[in-house]
Amino acid sequence: DSGVTQTPKHLITATGQRVTLRCSPRSGDLSVYWYQQSLDQGLQFLIQYYNGEERAKGNILERFSAQQFPDLHSELNLSSLELGDSALYFCASSVEDGTAKNIQYFGAGTRLSVL
Amino acid sequence: AQSVTQLGSHVSVSEGALVLLRCNYSSSVPPYLFWYVQYPNQGLQLLLKYTTGATLVKGINGFEAEFKKSETSFHLTKPSAHMSDAAEYFCAVLNQAGTALIFGKGTTLSVSS
Numbered sequence: 001d002s003g004v005t006q007t008p009k010h011l012i013t014a015t016g017q018r019v020t021l022r023c024s025p026r027s028g029d030l031s032v033y034w035y036q037q038s039l040d041q042g043l044q045f046l047i048q049y050y051n052g053e054e055r056a057k058g059n060i061l062e063r064f065s066a067q068q069f070p071d072l073h074s075e076l077n078l079s080s081l082e083l084g085d086s087a088l089y090f091c092a093s094s095v096e097d098g099t100a101k102n103i104q105y106f107g108a109g110t111r112l113s114v115l
Numbered sequence: 116a117q118s119v120t121q122l123g124s125h126v127s128v129s130e131g132a133l134v135l136l137r138c139n140y141s142s143s144v145p146p147y148l149f150w151y152v153q154y155p156n157q158g159l160q161l162l163l164k165y166t167t168g169a170t171l172v173k174g175i176n177g178f179e180a181e182f183k184k185s186e187t188s189f190h191l192t193k194p195s196a197h198m199s200d201a202a203e204y205f206c207a208v209l210n211q212a213g214t215a216l217i218f219g220k221g222t223t224l225s226v227s228s
Contacts, residue, residue, distance in 0.1 A: 002158060002160070004158070033215065033216075035216075042218060042219075042220045042221065043205065043216075043218035043221075044218075045210075045215035045216065045217070048214050048215060055214060056212060056214035056215060058215055090158060090159065092159075102209075102213065103161060103164065104161075104216060105161070106151070106158040106159040106160070107158050108156075108157055108158040109158055
């Protein structure tokens with residue numbers, strides 16, 4: 001158990017809908033990262049938050065957004081969903097921000113199926 | 116920009132045989148390299164990491180990897196495979212800003228008895 005909690009584990013929805021994925025980082029970790037794992041694109045970094053502030057953006061679509069709350073949990077919001085958004089979404093957390101010794105610990109993921 | 120190439124999307128070995136999973140990286144700065152393992156229906160678990168110092172890195176479950184700068188490689192090995200090693204393995208490099216991991220496409224390891 002990595003200590004990173006993601007809910008829900010599975011999500012089935014329809015095209016055009018909006019969903020929210022939730023992540024609770026390990027106790028004491030200030031950074032939260034979101035990754036998308038799909039068959040065609042592999043594992044891709046989406047976005048990072050550090051202590052409530054956005055720190056880095058990767059290949060995140062404009063239809064997607066995220067935030068980190070004062071209690072450090074994070075939510076990833078996906079809107080106007082398309083079939084191609086079906087994927088496994090991982091959250092990771094780390095204690096520091098952007099250092100080489102920064103280990104990212106991953107949650108079990110949320111599997112999103114868009115029908 | 117950094118990138119990672121994992122040679123072989125699927126590797127099959129017999130129980131007790133040597134495991135060798137190949138990873139080559141591209142980086143304009145000294146790389147920080149990682150191997151993660153993903154068991155079915157689970158998240159990514161860190162196996163080992165290289166930051167600086169000793170180039171032979173030991174990880175969990177008997178795995179180790181050697182950083183070879185001249186070959187831009189970070190291959191993962193285990194002397195004797197167990198059935199429980201069957202999983203998908205990802206090599207990753209930390210991006211230059213230190214904000215994100217850049218992953219290879221992954222290698223699925225199958226172990227037969």
